[in-house]
Amino acid sequence: MKKKIKRRRWGKYALIALLLLAIGGGTYLYLFTKSLTNAVNTMHQPLDRNVSAKRTEAVTLEKRDPFSVLLLGVDKREHDTGRSDTIIVLTVNPNKNSIEMLSIPRDTRTIIAGKGTEDKINHAYAFGGVEMAINTVEHFLDIPIDYYVQVNMEGFKDIIDAVGGITVDNDLDFTAGGVHFAKGSVTLNGADALKYSRMRYDDPRGDFGRQLRQRQILEGIMKEGASVSSLTSFDEIFTSLGNNVKTNLTFDQMIDLQKNYKGVQNQIVQNQIKGTGTKIDGIYYYLVPEAEKLALHNLLKEHLEL
Template sequence: MSRLGKKQKKKKWPWIVGILAVVLVIVLIYGFMIFKGFTDTVSDIHQPIEREVSDKRDAPVTFDDKEPFSVLVLGVDEREGDAGRSDTIIVLTVNPETKSSTMVSIPRDTYTEIIGKGKMDKINHAYAFGGIEMSMHTVENLLDIPIDYVVQVNMDSFKDIVDAVGGITVNNTLDFTVDDYSYPVGEITLDGEEALSFVRMRYEDPRGDFGRQDRQKQVIQAVLREGASVNSLVNYKSIFGAIGDNVRTNMTFDEMVDVQANYRDAFGKVDQLYIQNGAGQKIDGIYYYMMNDEELNEIKTTLKTHLEL
């Protein structure tokens, strides 16, 4: 190789180093923007509750020790001049040792004791009577497990989150039309408005509220899948904005970081439990869902075992 050739080769390095430096700066700035947006969003959605630990635990869960924990997901339909109803009630238990999570949907019409109200009623009325905390206590009493954390989602604005992640894809098992939208059987892509109608439909489903629960879980999992994709990084501002406006949780920023670090593998496998052997019953002209005691006891045992209680 000539001396001229060697000089030309050497001159390329400053350009390459310069380009790499610019790329590195862009990545760092972009990463900081995402981190800043995330921390701001967590600050917006954090809503502490009065109690520090469930009555069904001796001490709070320690994430550093990788202890199993539970989350109550409440999908709330808020109404003007009304506290609203928690029409979506999902309990998720997370166990890092078994690298698994367990999910169960509780029918909103379930007849149970409303803790703090001193009466029997539909479980979704607990939120209307006493908000997040009464819902947590009522679900704890029903399932006989501690509820460590809660996530409340405004279902009416849930469409904003779906749109923010660029829409979702789900596998639809029932051909139906609702709110002028048609949903054929098979893999379908939904925008926010379509997703909201998809999860709310109940009366045309032969499985009633149970079919609705399955669609809710499908949409939630699809949102998580899309939100975690590389393409969604471009829309991080919209995603964080939609979450900040529509989600509330008692989990702190540090706890979220710990869950990401210590429990990531547990979210790869989600086992679903089904409440389906009960029966509808009218009391004073009002419809309630009466759980099957044997099935309820089996679910309690499964959740306690998963939480290592």
């Protein structure tokens, strides 16, 4: 099932940011740029490879090539390697001005690349970090993964507190971690947002419901991060991002994205994997039929113009 997601226009926030920079003068601009550069350098974590084995040549963002990104929301707690509880594949096509978004349930049963055994797809990160997670998703969908963005879900509370909290539209009345989340508009601090995002057992949608709440939190962070009040605390925000986000995208590549891929966010199509839940040897798995995987492969490969 597909659903087009409407995105807010961010032009007014850009104008407000420029106005504040002009009022603050050169000192503000210098501190802003320095803080941003430090954050990006901290976030940058390259892969051992330069190009996916499923491509013949590397993507060039300067040439507006279609590309793919793997978003990993890692639930990593103290003394724990962590698992990628949120797995989202994005394919971006500037020629079609669109993004295809595919959320992969964390319990999806598949072959773990590099181990040769079938297991839950989110275990790939626990076994071999980002590299194994990327290779496993590539094998599952049979498409190249060009870039990745890893977010530490535990660290989300620092980012949310840095932007002054967020507001989400909650569609399910529930209690988690001793906190009651009423249906409707809910304002969350960092600690409560983490509890809100992790709940799934009391949600009839299971993992799909949790994925929805995690996307709400991401959108809330983006909205608050673009506000006037957040711009005055940019150093705390950038520090939180640097500590909790890792990516193989470089600063120059981020600039290329901003220049060459404008408009793609105006049409984001969300895709949901069709499958069935079952238990094997007492362990719950989400099973995806081969026909469904082939259909998703064809959709994403066509969108990547491969």
